[in-house]
Amino acid sequence: MAKNEELFNAICKGQRKLVEEIVNQAVAGGASVVELLNDSMIPAMRNMGDKFSKNEVYVPEMLIAARAMAAGLKIIEPILVSAGHKPLAKVCIGTVKGDLHDIGKNLVAMMLKGAGYEVDDLGVDCDAAKFQAAVDRGAQAVLCSALLTTTMPYMKTITEALRTSTAKVVIGGAPVTQQYATEIGAAGYGADANDAVKVIDQLLGVRA
Amino acid sequence: MPLHIQLGSRRVSIAAEAHPTLAQLLERAGLHLNLRCGGEGICGGCRLQLAEGTFHVDGVTLTLPAGSRHEAFACQTRVLSADGEIIVPAGSLLETGGQIVSEFHAPNANSAQTTSATAPLAAAVDIGTTTVALVLLDPATGHILARASQYNQQIRKADDVASRISFCRTEAEVRVMQELVIGQTINPLLAEACAAAGVQTGRVERLAVAGNTVMEHLFLGLPVESIGRLPFNAVRHIHPPCEAATLGLAMRPRGSVDVVPSVAGYIGGDIVADIHAAHLLSRGGESVLVDVGTNSEIVYAQGGRLLACATAAGPAFEGAGLLHGRRASPGAIEHVRCDTKLDFQCDVIGGGKADGICGSGIIDFLAVGFRCGLINAHGRFDIERLQHAGCYAQSPLARGSSHACVLVPAAASANGQAVVVTERDIEQVLKAKAATYAGLKTLLTLQGRNVRDIPRFVLAGGFARHIDLANAITLGLLPDLPLERFEVLGNGSLAGAYLALTDAAALLAMEHISRLPQAIELNRTQDFEDNFIDALLIPNLNTEEFPSVEIHS
Numbered sequence: 001m002a003k004n005e006e007l008f009n010a011i012c013k014g015q016r017k018l019v020e021e022i023v024n025q026a027v028a029g030g031a032s033v034v035e036l037l038n039d040s041m042i043p044a045m046r047n048m049g050d051k052f053s054k055n056e057v058y059v060p061e062m063l064i065a066a067r068a069m070a071a072g073l074k075i076i077e078p079i080l081v082s083a084g085h086k087p088l089a090k091v092c093i094g095t096v097k098g099d100l101h102d103i104g105k106n107l108v109a110m111m112l113k114g115a116g117y118e119v120d121d122l123g124v125d126c127d128a129a130k131f132q133a134a135v136d137r138g139a140q141a142v143l144c145s146a147l148l149t150t151t152m153p154y155m156k157t158i159t160e161a162l163r164t165s166t167a168k169v170v171i172g173g174a175p176v177t178q179q180y181a182t183e184i185g186a187a188g189y190g191a192d193a194n195d196a197v198k199v200i201d202q203l204l205g206v207r208a
Numbered sequence: 209m210p211l212h213i214q215l216g217s218r219r220v221s222i223a224a225e226a227h228p229t230l231a232q233l234l235e236r237a238g239l240h241l242n243l244r245c246g247g248e249g250i251c252g253g254c255r256l257q258l259a260e261g262t263f264h265v266d267g268v269t270l271t272l273p274a275g276s277r278h279e280a281f282a283c284q285t286r287v288l289s290a291d292g293e294i295i296v297p298a299g300s301l302l303e304t305g306g307q308i309v310s311e312f313h314a315p316n317a318n319s320a321q322t323t324s325a326t327a328p329l330a331a332a333v334d335i336g337t338t339t340v341a342l343v344l345l346d347p348a349t350g351h352i353l354a355r356a357s358q359y360n361q362q363i364r365k366a367d368d369v370a371s372r373i374s375f376c377r378t379e380a381e382v383r384v385m386q387e388l389v390i391g392q393t394i395n396p397l398l399a400e401a402c403a404a405a406g407v408q409t410g411r412v413e414r415l416a417v418a419g420n421t422v423m424e425h426l427f428l429g430l431p432v433e434s435i436g437r438l439p440f441n442a443v444r445h446i447h448p449p450c451e452a453a454t455l456g457l458a459m460r461p462r463g464s465v466d467v468v469p470s471v472a473g474y475i476g477g478d479i480v481a482d483i484h485a486a487h488l489l490s491r492g493g494e495s496v497l498v499d500v501g502t503n504s505e506i507v508y509a510q511g512g513r514l515l516a517c518a519t520a521a522g523p524a525f526e527g528a529g530l531l532h533g534r535r536a537s538p539g540a541i542e543h544v545r546c547d548t549k550l551d552f553q554c555d556v557i558g559g560g561k562a563d564g565i566c567g568s569g570i571i572d573f574l575a576v577g578f579r580c581g582l583i584n585a586h587g588r589f590d591i592e593r594l595q596h597a598g599c600y601a602q603s604p605l606a607r608g609s610s611h612a613c614v615l616v617p618a619a620a621s622a623n624g625q626a627v628v629v630t631e632r633d634i635e636q637v638l639k640a641k642a643a644t645y646a647g648l649k650t651l652l653t654l655q656g657r658n659v660r661d662i663p664r665f666v667l668a669g670g671f672a673r674h675i676d677l678a679n680a681i682t683l684g685l686l687p688d689l690p691l692e693r694f695e696v697l698g699n700g701s702l703a704g705a706y707l708a709l710t711d712a713a714a715l716l717a718m719e720h721i722s723r724l725p726q727a728i729e730l731n732r733t734q735d736f737e738d739n740f741i742d743a744l745l746i747p748n749l750n751t752e753e754f755p756s757v758e759i760h761s
């Protein structure tokens with residue numbers, strides 16, 4: 001199946017209800033969900049991510065598009081699972097202990113799903129043990145988010161706790177910098193949602 | 209070793225030692241830079257240019273020949289050579305002389321009654337994160353003798369609440385903050401107000417303060433670390449009265465000091481004071497109170513019940529984080545009008561030429577721009593129209609560039625640089641307004657209420673006094689209610705402190721209020737993120753919530 005232009009555009013424009021309609025119709029009509037995902041949905045989110053990197057779209061449009069993407073994914077996810085579809089890799093994500101600000105984290109999670117990853121979303125206020133448990137469940141990368149300068153120092157605790165593990169720790173959030181990531185020994189730093197996906201692609205050796 | 213500093217056309221030379229950072233050296237010379245991140249090298253507020261000399265920058269030693277222009281952060285740079293030269297842009301200096309609201313409505317506050325020459329006096333203080341306002345009054349009559357206000361001097365160390373918490377890791381650092389707010393801020397205000405009224409500071413026998421939970425803690429010298437992290441617990445919420453001398457206040461040493469009680473780590477005494485001053489409980493019925501700021505606090509009152517939440521709007525409404533944003537002080541565009549030809553008319557605080565735009569100005573710009581079709585619902589410009597009207601500019605960003613609208617051309621501005629608004633700026637404002645509106649809607653939805661059914665809507669805080677309500681509705685910051693349902697309270701925090709001194713029952717009433725609110729954690733509420741995303745559009749994705757706003761396709 002070639003790219004479904006209608007679905008691609010609906011995701012880019014963030015038309016959640018239209019996305020649901022198109023996906024439901026396609027599924028009912030016997031379309032391949034893997035093709036829907038790979039040929040229309042993932043390219044739509046990658047397209048938004050690239051535009052975001054070039055300042056052609058901003059966070060509000062990204063959030064609206066990601067929400068529409070999520071609505072579409074929700075419909076096809078169970079079908080994908082039962083069809084034995086393999087994701088690019090498995091990663092986990094959460095806001096660090098003490099931090100409840102999760103809108104940025106949710107956008108990164110959505111972008112990763114939109115890029116074809118399986119995302120173990122640990123939610124907010126995650127301590128090192130929670131990230132460790134996700135690694136034990138198979139996460140190959142650990143993404144930590146902090147919005148406050150008061151909660152950011154906990155990222156060091158996480159990198160230290162996961163030092164012996166093979167999982168790559170990637171950090172991000174408003175006060176976080178590449179310098180801080182280097183200082184605490186994190187494997188990577190995501191300056192924004194799209195950058196986070198690229199860093200994960202690179203660290204896990206996945207070709208976009 | 210002298211350090212030569214170029215500040216616009218001014219030149220200053222100071223003796224420099226090798227060890228402190230440039231930010232510390234400049235501070236000693238009375239040049240306070242914007243260190244909103246607490247001097248951690250994160251925010252870039254203290255950016256300056258190194259022109260000549262040997263410097264230690266970010267762990268690297270650099271020797272620069274005369275005439276160099278090397279950008280560096282003052283908080284991360286040390287001077288090593290025998291002398292050096294640096295250029296400090298005006299934008300890196302803390303602005304002073306802003307509009308600080310000390311007006312409020314309270315019985316007798318504006319009475320013409322006079323005060324006897326021996327009557328004991330009192331001072332009411334609102335400790336804001338950014339500004340501190342004080343009124344000197346006769347507690348027996350309520351008569352106000354003098355008013356004074358200035359920036360909270362803690363901003364020398366850190367700009368916002370979170371960075372102040374980060375700064376206060378040790379007891380000694382808490383003491384530094386306490387000294388800055390009392391010794392460097394409140395005491396000079398006491399002296400100024402007393403001098404204006406022609407009285408000795410020793411006649412001030414009582415003082416009452418209200419502020420957010422962190423400001424009240426730092427005023428009392430209490431640790432704040434636990435307020436910055438889940439579960440955001442404060443040391444205490446009800447503060448016993450204490451003696452002025454124990455805090456180092458320059459008033460009668462045995463005088464008593466009261467602090468308005470707070471509700472939670474992020475719902476402080478300022479909100480309790482707002483609730484009391486706005487009679488949210490005593491007038492009964494159903495009402496909403498919103499204090500718009502870097503953190504927007506929202507209170508819902510209904511038949512003796514109170515619900516409160518706080519939402520992180522970010523500093524866009526205070527002009528921070530916008531390319532040409534600035535605080536509301538002389539030189540800031542505070543109101544914007546425009547016709548269909550994009551001929552922008554700007555009101556500038558102080559009446560002179562503009563060099564930036566403050567929160568009320570950016571709200572107007574977005575609302576009028578949306579109305580005339582220049583800005584679409586996603587906050588993007590109609591580029592062709594901008595170009596046709598000759599207002600188009602491109603503004604460089606770290607990566608790529610952002611489309612921008614020229615509001616004041618270079619020739620007409622105060623500093624020879626055009627004042628522009630970029631799409632990136634609009635994004636910041638949309639996030640701030642969305643956080644506020646989404647917080648309001650989420651809180652009311654939890655109560656099964658619709659924002660459009662609220663009969664009384666109180667706007668507290670200094671910022672709300674300056675905004676155009678109709679434009680704030682068009683933007684989708686405030687709900688679409690008939691304008692007569694809005695009430696602008698003014699500085700409710702200062703009003704609460706004033707009432708604590710003039711009304712014997714007020715402190716007890718505020719203590720009662722502080723125990724009532726049920727604090728709602730928005731991030732734990734399912735609908736908040738959805739409401740936030742809906743509210744990122746102008747005025748909202750759900751246009752039916754804004755029937756009075758004309759929507760262009």
